[in-house]
Amino acid sequence: MPNNSRIFLSSPHMSGNEQKYIQEAFEMNWIAPLGNNVDGFEQELAEYNNTKGAAVVTSGTAAIHLALRILGVEQGDTVFCSSLTFVASVNPILYQGATPILIDSEMDTWNMSPIALRKAFKDAKSKGKLPKAVIIVNLYGQSAKMDELLAVCDEYEVPVVEDAAESLGSTYNGRKSGTFGEFGVFSFNGNKIITTSGGGALVANDEVALQKARFLSTQARDPAVHYQHSELGYNYRMSNIVAGIGRGQLEILDERVQQRRAVYQRYFTAFSNIPGIEFQPELENSMSNRWLTALTVDPDVTGVSRYEIIEALAKENIEARPVWKPMHLQPLFEGVLYYPHEEENSVSDMLFKCGLCLPSGSNMTIEEQNRVIDIIMEKLV
Ligand SMILES: *Cc1c(COP(=O)(O)O)cnc(C)c1O
DSSP states (O other): OOOOOOBOSSOOOOOSOHHHHHHHHHHTTOOSSOOHHHHHHHHHHHHHHTOSEEEEESOHHHHHHHHHHHTTOOTTOEEEEESSSOGGGTHHHHHTTOEEEEEOBOTTTSSBOHHHHHHHHHHHHHTTOOOSEEEEEOGGGOOOOHHHHHHHHHHTTOOEEEEOTTOTTOEETTEETTOSSSEEEEEOBTTSSSOSBSOEEEEESOHHHHHHHHHHTBTTOOSSSSOOOSSOOOBOBOOHHHHHHHHHHHTTHHHHHHHHHHHHHHHHHHHTTSTTEEEOOOOTTEEOOOSSEEEEEOHHHHSSOHHHHHHHHHHTTBOOEEOOOOGGGSGGGTTOOEEOSBTTBOHHHHHHHHEEEEOOOTTOOHHHHHHHHHHHHHHHO
16 A cells, blocks of 8 residues: 655654653743743753854744844834745834835845845945844755855944744854854744744844843843833743753754755755756855755746646645745735845746745655655656
């Protein structure tokens, strides 16, 4: 009988040690509010990424929101952000009542185009209104061209938030992805490379800023015995139980990176010689965690569209997805200013039209991967 069990795009993969940390919290009755797992997870995340510190919160979205809040983004401000991303990168700009300005990708990494970014800065400068921050996203595990992008942001003295929700464990010039801006953001949502069932983190080298993030994420309580508040706060702090899952997951992060890269390598070996198929590149001097294997399918060359491939896989109980729909094409962001890589050449439009994400979980068996490869092969040749 053919094996038809469900194959997910990216599903949780526990190490087995998570329960040890949760058990400890139970034994100490440190279920809430904070406790040793929260402190431990923050320390271990900072050590792993080689930053001064970390602040763990309820989601990656919350982490981005806190970063913008601490950088002083307010109503009437603008914030630059990668257009080709998940909506969670941009929503916190709206939470602050600010206006996003969306920046296209380039082909070498699929991430923010330094050319488009420079153009956006030139225009902003000429209008006398620089953005308060730039959010740079690292798609599917691949770092953006940080040297080039940071050079532009430094020139205009605008701080960077690195949305590394998808690139935990990746590197750029030998340094951990997520450590290049004023703040780096990670997500531990259920489909990410490691998960706490839901959660997020900020990393930074500014301990004062991180302390501010912890303060804002616990309702901004002033140091007084009575409940006193001078600032607007949020209920964003990660719980001690959830942090326990994170500690168990962080222990095996590097193994998960190798497993995802091996999944990518098998797809690459199977499809890279087929005309009309191009994989998301790995930039020289960078290492992608290959959170998701992403590729483009040129239907004029292959004779099939990526939707036909997604459908063929769906019929066999396998989940595959198009590349993110760029934010400048979303009804939510209609009318928002957008800077393409070149006049008449919007790279993210092309990537959206042809881009495909394949099932990439670190817990996929070789047999499961062969199922995916065989179905796609049948469509392509
Ligand atoms: C997952 C993700 C987020 C949001 O993280 P949550 O923990 O789900 O809030 C932000 N940005 C990108 C690029 C993501 O992929």
